[in-house]
Amino acid sequence: MSVDTATVAKIASLARIKVTEAEIGAMVPELNGILAWVEQLGEVDVTGVEPMTAVIPNTQRLRDDVVNADPLTGGDMRDAVLANAPAPEHGFFGVPKVIE
Amino acid sequence: MTDLTNLGIAALRDGVAKGDFTATEVATAFNAAVEAAQPALNAFIVTTPDKALESAAKVDADRAAGKALGTMAGVPIGMKDLFATKGTQTTAASKILEGFTPQYESTVSQKLWDAGAGMLGKLNLDQFAMGSSNETSAFGNVISPWRRPSDTAPLAPGGSSGGSSSAVAARIAPAATGTDTGGSIRQPAAFTGISGIKPTYGRCSRWGVVAFASSLDQAGAMARDVTDCAIMLEAMAGFDPKDSTSLNLPVPEWTAGLNADMKGKKVGIPREYRLDGMDPDVAKSWDDGIAWLKDAGAEIVEISLPHTKYALPTYYIIAPAEASSNLARYDGVRYGLRDLPDGAGLQDMYAATRAAGFGPEVKRRIMIGTYVLSAGFYDAYYTQAQKVRTLIARDFTEAFQQVDVILVPTAPSSAFALGEKSADPLEMYLNDVFSVPASLAGLPAMSVPAGLDRSGLPLGLQVIGKAFDEQGVLNASLALEQRAQFTARPAKWW
Numbered sequence: 095m096s097v098d099t100a101t102v103a104k105i106a107s108l109a110r111i112k113v114t115e116a117e118i119g120a121m122v123p124e125l126n127g128i129l130a131w132v133e134q135l136g137e138v139d140v141t142g143v144e145p146m147t148a149v150i151p152n153t154q155r156l157r158d159d160v161v162n163a164d165p166l167t168g169g170d171m172r173d174a175v176l177a178n179a180p181a182p183e184h185g186f187f188g189v190p191k192v193i194e
Numbered sequence: 195m196t197d198l199t200n201l202g203i204a205a206l207r208d209g210v211a212k213g214d215f216t217a218t219e220v221a222t223a224f225n226a227a228v229e230a231a232q233p234a235l236n237a238f239i240v241t242t243p244d245k246a247l248e249s250a251a252k253v254d255a256d257r258a259a260g261k262a263l264g265t266m267a268g269v270p271i272g273m274k275d276l277f278a279t280k281g282t283q284t285t286a287a288s289k290i291l292e293g294f295t296p297q298y299e300s301t302v303s304q305k306l307w308d309a310g311a312g313m314l315g316k317l318n319l320d321q322f323a324m325g326s327s328n329e330t331s332a333f334g335n336v337i338s339p340w341r342r343p344s345d346t347a348p349l350a351p352g353g354s355s356g357g358s359s360s361a362v363a364a365r366i367a368p369a370a371t372g373t374d375t376g377g378s379i380r381q382p383a384a385f386t387g388i389s390g391i392k393p394t395y396g397r398c399s400r401w402g403v404v405a406f407a408s409s410l411d412q413a414g415a416m417a418r419d420v421t422d423c424a425i426m427l428e429a430m431a432g433f434d435p436k437d438s439t440s441l442n443l444p445v446p447e448w449t450a451g452l453n454a455d456m457k458g459k460k461v462g463i464p465r466e467y468r469l470d471g472m473d474p475d476v477a478k479s480w481d482d483g484i485a486w487l488k489d490a491g492a493e494i495v496e497i498s499l500p501h502t503k504y505a506l507p508t509y510y511i512i513a514p515a516e517a518s519s520n521l522a523r524y525d526g527v528r529y530g531l532r533d534l535p536d537g538a539g540l541q542d543m544y545a546a547t548r549a550a551g552f553g554p555e556v557k558r559r560i561m562i563g564t565y566v567l568s569a570g571f572y573d574a575y576y577t578q579a580q581k582v583r584t585l586i587a588r589d590f591t592e593a594f595q596q597v598d599v600i601l602v603p604t605a606p607s608s609a610f611a612l613g614e615k616s617a618d619p620l621e622m623y624l625n626d627v628f629s630v631p632a633s634l635a636g637l638p639a640m641s642v643p644a645g646l647d648r649s650g651l652p653l654g655l656q657v658i659g660k661a662f663d664e665q666g667v668l669n670a671s672l673a674l675e676q677r678a679q680f681t682a683r684p685a686k687w688w
Contacts, residue, residue, distance in 0.1 A: 095571070095574070097565070101565075102561070105561050105564050105565050105568070106561065107545075108564050108568065109518060109548075109560050109561055109564040110522075110525070110541070110544040110545045110548055111545060111548045111549050111552070111557055111560065111561070112542075112545035112546050112548070112549035113549065121558070121561065124558065124619060125558070125561060125562065125565070127619075127620055128510065128558075128562060128619065128620060128623075129562075129565075131507060131510075131620060132507040132510055132511055132575065132579075133507075134504070134507055135504055135507050135508060135511070135575075135578050135579060135582050136574070136578065138501070138504055138578075138581075138582050138585065140578065140581035140582065140585070143581045143584050143585060144581070144584060145577050145580030145581045145583075145584065146409075146580050146581075146583040146584045146587065147580075148409075148439075149395050149409060149410075149583075149587065149634070149635065149636030150394060150395045150396050150439075150441065150636045150661055152396065152439060152441065154438065155435070155438065155442075157435065164435070164436065166298055166436070167436060171297075174297040174298075175297075175528075177295070177297050178293075178294050178295060178297075178528070178529035178530070179527070179528055179529060180526060180527075180529070180530070180531070180532035181532060187527050187528055189527055189540055189543070190534065190538060190539055190540050190543055191539075192539065192540045
């Protein structure tokens with residue numbers, strides 16, 4: 095499978111990365127080179143093989159249902175959460191208007 | 195007094211404990227070395243001399259008060275700028291995070307500070323740890339302290355932990371943290387003649403580490419020798435409830451368990467790693483390593499890892515897929531860069547921010563990842579790669595029924611010059627050929643210096659172990675280290 099300029103533009107849009115026509119033009123051969131190379135995986139017989147989900151066997155843990163059991167990841171830290179926001183407003187994350 | 199910057203972790207810690215010198219003297223010496231080298235090597239994105247002095251003062255005060263000292267007490271280290279450090283800018287070497295000041299400390303860095311280490315600064319790296327030469331950083335290339343004797347061309351320190359490797363090799367930091375997703379600790383260690391270990395996936399907490407590919411990312415230690423790596427890894431590792439993939443196992447006493455006697459041990463040599471057209475010096479250093487382990491008492495066994503050739507393409511589907519998902523968080527809303535063109539809506543802001551903030555290699559990988567996860571291609575690429583990953587891991591499981599550790603080269607060549615491979619992304623990816631398989635299988639692996647090649651540059655040997663058997667990896671690496679007698683170091687030109 096290979097990509098053309100329309101596909102690259104579509105991927106860029108899905109990835110939310112603004113690209114110029116020139117950048118798309120440069121990416122087409124690069125991405126095709128990489129895709130052609132990874133395509134060799136198609137020759138591996140994977141009949142009956144499960145896709146890997148966890149590389150080292152582990153169990154999913156649940157934490158205790160306690161408010162602020164771990165203060166580092168608990169609540170009540172609005173200012174710390176907003177400290178690096180580029181445009182906080184009134185104690186919230188600010189974004190451009192999204193409702194007409 | 196001896197030049198303190200010539201000492202490693204164990205010697206510094208023991209010297210401070212004995213009172214041969216103070217932690218403050220150590221921090222002062224390394225701060226000065228960092229400052230002198232920074233313009234030439236660019237190993238750090240920010241330096242934090244005050245932090246180093248602050249930690250040192252605490253160690254000196256604790257010692258004076260007769261308190262017990264930690265295993266890294268009085269050792270100032272470099273922290274890869276992928277670890278969140280409270281109050282100190284953390285960027286992942288990307289413009290999109292420039293100015294980001296974490297409000298919390300990563301688990302791994304906190305453990306190191308708790309053990310008495312201090313911070314010299316945040317080390318440069320490939321942007322979001324994506325690269326093998328440190329040329330994708332938004333804060334400039336890191337230069338290796340090594341040069342070919344024949345010229346002064348700047349060489350790659352490896353990547354992505356290139357600031358870490360450059361700093362340790364240049365003796366401006368006794369040790370540094372690294373992270374390894376497909377070889378980012380081992381390959382830079384090999385390129386610069388130092389040691390580096392990536393433990394079993396899950397040994398070190400990923401909490402507070404900027405995510406690249408979460409099923410592969412693992413922190414580890416980079417230092418001058420195997421013993422120092424063991425000490426540092428012991429301080430970094432351990433169960434962390436804040437990381438859902440953290441291993442709930444006690445941390446073994448790797449340092450106390452170090453033993454270079456390989457009698458009764460079997461070392462696997464996978465035939466698939468002997469590539470056509472292999473660099474003759476790399477092949478020779480591998481043969482040297484085999485002879486050294488034999489000399490240490492090991493039995494050498496030829497093994498097969500049949501899916502080796504598929505490891506790289508598998509990696510270059512899985513890692514970008516996970517990266518495209520992980521890096522979706524950089525949207526100009528919660529932290530980092532925001533680019534809001536006049537009159538732009540929310541979607542335009544996302545796209546403009548990400549276009550302005552991410553470097554070309556990061557964009558390339560997000561694009562690949564988005565494509566392989568998109569409707570219609572998901573099964574052909576991503577699911578297929580996950581199945582092949584199962585087979586690659588199974589190869590190792592079967593091999594480890596016959597052998598205790600596996601010995602292979604770390605990288606296909608010694609360090610290349612900056613610019614030599616950066617034009618073609620595929621050629622750069624091929625540099626990870628020997629390091630990626632162990633990453634895909636989540637196994638502990640270590641690179642130790644083996645010698646110099648014909649151009650006078652270091653080559654590394656890699657030991658891969660069973661899951662959870664860092665001890666076996668460290669021990670075989672120690673056996674190699676004792677026989678390689680690697681004492682070469684870069685002549686100071688900076």
